[in-house]
Amino acid sequence: MLVPTSHGLYCPQGDFFIDPRRSVARAVITHGHSDHAYRGMDAYLCTQETVPILRHRLGAHGHYHGVRYGETVVMNGVRVSFHPAGHVIGSAQVRLEYAGEVWVVSGDYKRQADPFAVSFEPVRCSTFITETTFGLPIYRWPSPSVVAAEINNWWRENAAAGRTSIIQAYSLGKAQRIMGMVDASIGPMMATSAVHAMNTVLADAGHALPPWKNLAAVDRNEPLTGSLVITTGIDAALLRRCKDAATASASGWMAIRGFRRRGNHDRGFVVSDHTDWPDLMRTIRETGAERILATHGSTSAVVRTLQEQGLQAAELEDVGMERTE
Amino acid sequence: MKHLSALYHALDATTKTGRKVDVLVKAFTSMPSDDVLWSIALLLGKRPRRICTTTELRQWATMAAQISPWLFDECYAAVGDLAETIAMLVHGGHTERQESLAATMASLEELRSTSDDVRAAAITSRWQTQTADDCLVFNKLLTGGFRVGVSRGLVVRALAVVFQADEATITHRLMGNWTPNTITLDQLMAADSVVADAAKPYPFCLASPLDAAPEHLGLVDEYRAEWKWDGIRAQLVHRGGRLYVWSRGEELITDRFPELDVLRGILPDPLVLDGELLAMDNTTVLPFAHLQKRISRRTISAAMVRAVPVRFMAYDVLEHGYDCRHLAYHERRRLLETIVEPLGASMPITISPTIQASEWSHLEDARQRARALGTEGLMLKRRDAPYQPGRTKGVWWKWKVEPYTVDAVMIYAQAGHGNRASQFTDYTFAIWKDGALVPFAKAYSGLTKAEIARVDAFVKANTKERFGPVRTVVPSMVFELAFEGLQRSARHKSGVAVRFPRIVRIRDDKTADQADSHQTILAMLDAHEQRT
Numbered sequence: 087m088l089v090p091t092s093h094g095l096y097c098p099q100g101d102f103f104i105d106p107r108r109s110v111a112r113a114v115i116t117h118g119h120s121d122h123a124y125r126g127m128d129a130y131l132c133t134q135e136t137v138p139i140l141r142h143r144l145g146a147h148g149h150y151h152g153v154r155y156g157e158t159v160v161m162n163g164v165r166v167s168f169h170p171a172g173h174v175i176g177s178a179q180v181r182l183e184y185a186g187e188v189w190v191v192s193g194d195y196k197r198q199a200d201p202f203a204v205s206f207e208p209v210r211c212s213t214f215i216t217e218t219t220f221g222l223p224i225y226r227w228p229s230p231s232v233v234a235a236e237i238n239n240w241w242r243e244n245a246a247a248g249r250t251s252i253i254q255a256y257s258l259g260k261a262q263r264i265m266g267m268v269d270a271s272i273g274p275m276m277a278t279s280a281v282h283a284m285n286t287v288l289a290d291a292g293h294a295l296p297p298w299k300n301l302a303a304v305d306r307n308e309p310l311t312g313s314l315v316i317t318t319g320i321d322a323a324l325l326r327r328c329k330d331a332a333t334a335s336a337s338g339w340m341a342i343r344g345f346r347r348r349g350n351h352d353r354g355f356v357v358s359d360h361t362d363w364p365d366l367m368r369t370i371r372e373t374g375a376e377r378i379l380a381t382h383g384s385t386s387a388v389v390r391t392l393q394e395q396g397l398q399a400a401e402l403e404d405v406g407m408e409r410t411e
Numbered sequence: 412m413k414h415l416s417a418l419y420h421a422l423d424a425t426t427k428t429g430r431k432v433d434v435l436v437k438a439f440t441s442m443p444s445d446d447v448l449w450s451i452a453l454l455l456g457k458r459p460r461r462i463c464t465t466t467e468l469r470q471w472a473t474m475a476a477q478i479s480p481w482l483f484d485e486c487y488a489a490v491g492d493l494a495e496t497i498a499m500l501v502h503g504g505h506t507e508r509q510e511s512l513a514a515t516m517a518s519l520e521e522l523r524s525t526s527d528d529v530r531a532a533a534i535t536s537r538w539q540t541q542t543a544d545d546c547l548v549f550n551k552l553l554t555g556g557f558r559v560g561v562s563r564g565l566v567v568r569a570l571a572v573v574f575q576a577d578e579a580t581i582t583h584r585l586m587g588n589w590t591p592n593t594i595t596l597d598q599l600m601a602a603d604s605v606v607a608d609a610a611k612p613y614p615f616c617l618a619s620p621l622d623a624a625p626e627h628l629g630l631v632d633e634y635r636a637e638w639k640w641d642g643i644r645a646q647l648v649h650r651g652g653r654l655y656v657w658s659r660g661e662e663l664i665t666d667r668f669p670e671l672d673v674l675r676g677i678l679p680d681p682l683v684l685d686g687e688l689l690a691m692d693n694t695t696v697l698p699f700a701h702l703q704k705r706i707s708r709r710t711i712s713a714a715m716v717r718a719v720p721v722r723f724m725a726y727d728v729l730e731h732g733y734d735c736r737h738l739a740y741h742e743r744r745r746l747l748e749t750i751v752e753p754l755g756a757s758m759p760i761t762i763s764p765t766i767q768a769s770e771w772s773h774l775e776d777a778r779q780r781a782r783a784l785g786t787e788g789l790m791l792k793r794r795d796a797p798y799q800p801g802r803t804k805g806v807w808w809k810w811k812v813e814p815y816t817v818d819a820v821m822i823y824a825q826a827g828h829g830n831r832a833s834q835f836t837d838y839t840f841a842i843w844k845d846g847a848l849v850p851f852a853k854a855y856s857g858l859t860k861a862e863i864a865r866v867d868a869f870v871k872a873n874t875k876e877r878f879g880p881v882r883t884v885v886p887s888m889v890f891e892l893a894f895e896g897l898q899r900s901a902r903h904k905s906g907v908a909v910r911f912p913r914i915v916r917i918r919d920d921k922t923a924d925q926a927d928s929h930q931t932i933l934a935m936l937d938a939h940e941q942r943t
Binding site for chain 2: 222223224225226228341342343344345347348352353384387390391394
């Protein structure tokens with residue numbers, strides 16, 4: 087029902103693409119990250135929550151059609167619906183049903199609690215296309231409350247030492263998740279331009295974000311001591327503005343010491359919006375799928391593991407090469 | 412354990428040396444004294460013999476994680492550190508029992524004599540009852556690779572603060588063969604700890620490399636020059652009728668050099684000499700490879716001693732009835748002459764000759780001859796300086812001969828370990844021979860972080876084949892390599908073996924076909940052999 091093409095994942099029966107990379111007529115979008123939602127599609131279908139994000143990122147005048155989680159849209163006889171993926175606000179798995187067969191495309195997803203993204207719901211299907219960004223058993227995320235305590239301690243210690251805390255995070259998803267998981271009583275939260283813009287879009291759409299300040303609007307002479315600055319990138323200008331700063335990044339890759347040390351940040355916190363290994367295995371079981379296609383990251387390790395468990399599994403990209411569908 | 416784990420991760424979290432010293436001081440003042448002693452020992456690289464092999468650890472972890480062996484290997488390749496891979500795979504999320512480091516070490520010691528099953532069960536259970544952070548440190552105790560970017564110097568600085576003594580004193584107290592099982596922290600740090608241990612050597616005085624013209628150092632009269640010997644730096648300690656030979660790595664290597672035993676009872680007692688162990692055939696210094704055989708063997712046969720006789724090339728005296736390190740170099744030298752010269756040529760000890768010079772140009776001429784004499788260059792020592800521990804700038808200079816250099820092509824790359832995990836940092840280089848590229852040397856060092864990132868990207872984009880962790884790459888990147896000693900070797904495809912190969916720079920101006928050939932190397936070798 088789905089084949090990988092140079093433009094993206096294509097559904098011939100329904101004549102639409104999922105997260106296409108090049109211009110097509112009809113695009114079904116799992117979530118608003120730039121490697122999933124590209125410019126130049128004639129029409130976009132996504133969740134209601136994703137519409138304002140696409141409008142902000144891809145331009146106000148595109149044709150965006152938003153639907154509720156669970157609502158079904160029929161495209162050339164293919165029944166298409168969106169189900170929570172827990173990755174970022176508005177993120178969805180896409181369920182396709184045609185002639186009694188059900189496929190689910192996971193998009194990016196996580197099973198951990200997120201203060202703003204609706205929690206992942208497993209969807210029964212016969213073929214499950216899953217992301218495997220962190221598809222190795224070394225990836226087992228610590229619980230969010232443990233990481234929140236680590237970030238709070240770090241922020242508190244920096245504040246006590248007269249330093250500014252700078253944390254690097256994606257503007258959509260990670261930034262809001264961090265704002266929602268830390269203890270806002272420690273100090274003010276500041277957002278640099280991209281984070282502030284995204285926060286504004288989400289707050290306007292009705293998401294109850296904790297209070298933050300737009301760093302660009304803060305008087306240049308006002309000291310930032312004790313603040314937590316959330317930014318998409320740390321550059322020399324930002325470090326000068328913060329004077330004495332401690333820097334951190336928040337990502338699943340921070341689970342590995344080598345990455346942490348090479349990252350040039352003082353700290354690395356393990357905060358991932360992707361599924362870890364135990365949740366990946368659990369999710370695959372819960373979908374009841376008899377065939378698993380893996381995409382992104384450690385696809386081969388996941389496929390081989392599933393095959394050893396007696397499941398039918400392949401790397402999604404290979405499926406396209408064979409053209410057997 | 413929790414103190415050591417906290418210390419390890421606090422040290423790991425910073426690259427600033429000042430901050431590391433603060434962390435060490437805080438740890439040394441807050442830990443129980445047994446844990447302090449163990450922590451010092453581990454930081455100095457003194458570790459007990461392993462109680463299990465890395466193969467066993469892999470097997471047990473693979474079973475505990477309930478995964479296939481190939482998947483363990485995939486994980487190890489992604490992480491690049493065995494202790495960390497295991498910790499990530501099997502940690503239990505929280506640490507259940509808190510015990511002192513000394514207690515952990517003692518219970519590990521008890522496991523040594525138990526069966527495989529008991530050891531496997533005990534280690535696995537510890538893994539599963541610790542956080543990932545604690546588990547990593549625990550595994551570092553098992554694998555012995557307890558490196559956390561803390562030099563001996565930093566440990567000394569911190570202990571100097573804690574015990575309110577100067578760094579030279581602390582350095583001396585830490586020398587020798589002690590283990591946490593043979594000494595207490597109080598004994599180790601006691602003022603008379605040096606007297607109590609007859610075998611204890613002194614901290615070595617180390618030379619700084621001289622990169623500029625020697626004229627910068629001042630007048631030639633203020634220095635004495637000697638050859639820079641290419642052997643094993645060692646201290647000869649003769650006290651209480653016993654002879655001890657210490658390497659610079661603080662390893663007791665007395666039994667590897669049985670021919671030195673004749674000096675016992677003949678040398679003054681107590682006496683400590685600094686010098687170099689050299690393989691010598693009469694007066695000719697033999698290549699370092701001959702000495703290497705001595706270090707790598709556990710037992711040294713009489714035949715080996717006859718085949719490759721070793722002499723101690725003495726160049727300093729540190730104790731002669733009293734600690735004489737405070738004397739000026741020229742005074743110690745005179746003392747050394749009165750000790751060594753009367754012994755005669757039949758004894759396996761020689762005094763390192765001084766190279767006479769009234770102008771710097773004389774020494775520059777001597778340096779040109781250095782390689783032909785089997786030495787690495789010259790040592791320049793300040794006449795009036797006392798013997799100082801560590802690398803004190805301006806006391807001793809090493810003025811090495813220019814290294815050999817060769818332009819070679821990268822053909823294989825392998826990911827590094829630890830800090831360099833998941834990045835291609837270990838390279839094999841080739842030279843041309845009969846129209847094909849043959850492996851010539853491996854090198855890991857010499858590139859900046861940015862250059863490593865560039866080569867890493869090149870390797871990933873130009874991989875031809877994969878053999879486990881090794882990738883063959885399109886042979887197009889040329890590197891200038893520097894190396895020391897050059898020797899014919901039947902074991903190497905290129906026909907030569909080199910010492911200390913390292914990367915000087917990336918030769919973007921050269922293409923693979925412009926790299927050096929086997930003939931170039933042979934010409935170097937011929938020139939070298941003609942001189943000797």
